[in-house]
Amino acid sequence: MNATILHILNAGPLVTFQDAGRPGNMRFGVPASGPMDRASFVTANLAVGNSVDDTVIEVSMGGLQLECKSGAISFSVVGGAFFIDLDGVEYNSGVVLSIRSGQKLTIRPGKWGSWCYLAFSGKLDTTQWLGKSATHSQSGFGGGILKTGSEILVQEAVVRKYREGEIAPFTYKPFDGYARIVLGPQDHQFSSGAISKLLDSEFNLTTGYDRMGMRLDGPKLQMKDSLSIPSEPIVKGSVQVAGDGMATILLADHQTTGGYPKIATVISADHDTLTQLRPRDKIRFKMIDPDDAIKIARVRSIELKYHMDTFS
Amino acid sequence: MKSTAFKPVADHALLIEFGTEVDDDTNRRVISLDQAILNANINGVLKITPALVNLLVVFDPLITDHTKIRSAVEKLLPQLTNAGEAGRRHILNACYDTDISPDLNAVANACSLSTEEVINIHTSTEYRVGMYGFVPGFAYLIGVPEIIQVPRKKEPALGIAKGNIIIAGAQCIVTSLKMPSGWNVIGRSDAEIITDDPDQAFLFNVGDTIVFRRISREALKWIA
Numbered sequence: 001m002n003a004t005i006l007h008i009l010n011a012g013p014l015v016t017f018q019d020a021g022r023p024g025n026m027r028f029g030v031p032a033s034g035p036m037d038r039a040s041f042v043t044a045n046l047a048v049g050n051s052v053d054d055t056v057i058e059v060s061m062g063g064l065q066l067e068c069k070s071g072a073i074s075f076s077v078v079g080g081a082f083f084i085d086l087d088g089v090e091y092n093s094g095v096v097l098s099i100r101s102g103q104k105l106t107i108r109p110g111k112w113g114s115w116c117y118l119a120f121s122g123k124l125d126t127t128q129w130l131g132k133s134a135t136h137s138q139s140g141f142g143g144g145i146l147k148t149g150s151e152i153l154v155q156e157a158v159v160r161k162y163r164e165g166e167i168a169p170f171t172y173k174p175f176d177g178y179a180r181i182v183l184g185p186q187d188h189q190f191s192s193g194a195i196s197k198l199l200d201s202e203f204n205l206t207t208g209y210d211r212m213g214m215r216l217d218g219p220k221l222q223m224k225d226s227l228s229i230p231s232e233p234i235v236k237g238s239v240q241v242a243g244d245g246m247a248t249i250l251l252a253d254h255q256t257t258g259g260y261p262k263i264a265t266v267i268s269a270d271h272d273t274l275t276q277l278r279p280r281d282k283i284r285f286k287m288i289d290p291d292d293a294i295k296i297a298r299v300r301s302i303e304l305k306y307h308m309d310t311f312s
Numbered sequence: 313m314k315s316t317a318f319k320p321v322a323d324h325a326l327l328i329e330f331g332t333e334v335d336d337d338t339n340r341r342v343i344s345l346d347q348a349i350l351n352a353n354i355n356g357v358l359k360i361t362p363a364l365v366n367l368l369v370v371f372d373p374l375i376t377d378h379t380k381i382r383s384a385v386e387k388l389l390p391q392l393t394n395a396g397e398a399g400r401r402h403i404l405n406a407c408y409d410t411d412i413s414p415d416l417n418a419v420a421n422a423c424s425l426s427t428e429e430v431i432n433i434h435t436s437t438e439y440r441v442g443m444y445g446f447v448p449g450f451a452y453l454i455g456v457p458e459i460i461q462v463p464r465k466k467e468p469a470l471g472i473a474k475g476n477i478i479i480a481g482a483q484c485i486v487t488s489l490k491m492p493s494g495w496n497v498i499g500r501s502d503a504e505i506i507t508d509d510p511d512q513a514f515l516f517n518v519g520d521t522i523v524f525r526r527i528s529r530e531a532l533k534w535i536a
Contacts, residue, residue, distance in 0.1 A: 026361040028514040029444035139489050185319035185327045230334045231445055233361040233368035257445030265322035290378050293323035297373040
């Protein structure tokens with residue numbers, strides 16, 4: 001079996017190994033983790049001939065620099081608009097390339113996007129937790145956070161020349177300024193003024209953004225009374241409002257329960273584009289009803305399947 | 313019987329709520345419903361997260377929806393009990409030396425008790441695993457007796473290591489990871505909540521019974 005070894009010359013904060021995640025353990029306090037932008041993750045894997053749920057490297061805005069120490073391997077970079085430098089030649093994310101011994105690869109943020117996915121044509125050798133490599137960022141459980149100076153081993157490494165070149169991203173509904181929400185489950189705990197503010201105001205994504213969630217800046221969302229609710233389940237997309245009236249959208253590594261009321265929940269179809277926003281970007285919310293949310297999930301699923309089929 | 317509230321959550325979950333106040337009866341009904349849904353094999357249900365007064369059913373929106381899940385769950389409600397499931401019983405080692413239990417004296421003072429009295433009350437109580445939450449392995453043990461109940465501290469401590477026994481209100485947690493916490497640290501345990509056993513990756517199930525057994529510091533297998 002061919003193996004490729006890559007040396008990590010520099011890894012920014014929050015560059016992690018991720019597979020499709022470990023759903024099903026919420027009852028033990030474990031969020032699913034996995035990629036922040038799932039459609040880009042799936043595309044990165046399929047573009048190099050991997051399975052949809054293979055382990056990849058999720059690159060944050062901190063960027064990543066690698067040097068290939070031995071072997072040769074094809075790889076893809078998908079998600080946002082990141083700059084790629086392969087031994088002095090520049091590319092944009094949405095591409096399949098190959099790297100061989102002695103070459104350097106640099107990935108850094110470009111015009112937009114907070115996360116991109118680096119998938120190798122082969123099997124990334126990582127530690128696992130509960131059978132998955134997805135990294136839970138607070139504990140480091142799973143494949144873990146990449147560290148400058150350490151090495152990456154890819155087993156069954158192959159070069160797939162015919163796959164090299166630009167690849168089409170998944171273009172279902174690019175972010176248009178709105179995240180679609182279903183109100184609740186604790187919208188009744190808020191004043192009617194708070195609901196209007198949520199639906200009529202513009203919010204700013206703050207620098208309080210990591211794999212756990214994104215804190216927003218905007219008008220205070222007042223609760224009817226300051227009662228705390230019994231700690232209760234949270235999902236990816238929950239819009240939780242803290243005692244100071246500020247909203248946080250919880251994401252891949254969210255705490256599984258919390259005692260702050262959730263005024264609304266962002267529908268799954270909008271998670272991927274939402275996570276690609278950057279601090280200071282603006283977000284508005286658009287309310288839809290639960291039945292429409294289900295219809296949207298079904299339509300998006302069909303579109304994602306069409307997109308995936310283009311790689312088979 | 314209390315009324316049951318159903319709340320749709322986005323496009324993929326339904327929250328089922330038995331009340332808004334944490335009490336034994338409500339939590340036992342949640343645990344009973346959790347078991348009933350697990351046994352019922354409802355089409356499209358992916359996972360269930362039981363909590364203190366409610367539980368979340370996560371489903372696959374491609375094959376079912378909020379309304380179908382609601383009617384399937386409503387059929388199960390008549391069979392629920394608040395008798396409590398026959399969970400397992402766990403005895404956890406606990407050391408209450410004050411130098412590794414930084415808030416024990418303050419808890420005793422706040423309750424007008426001696427530290428020995430607080431320890432005796434804490435070790436002579438049976439707790440029930442009401443839910444897991446927050447981060448992996450944080451099991452919320454319900455049943456801290458009223459005479460030693462204290463609120464959480466005003467300022468959270470930044471790094472509470474694994475193995476601390478912490479209390480706030482009626483709840484107690486043996487920490488499984490180093491985490492910031494505003495809860496009161498009253499002792500240390502050597503219980504490994506996150507195990508290395510792939511078949512039982514977490515020491516307790518929701519509904520299990522927990523008791524603490526006081527041991528000396530030397531007898532603790534580890535102190536993180």
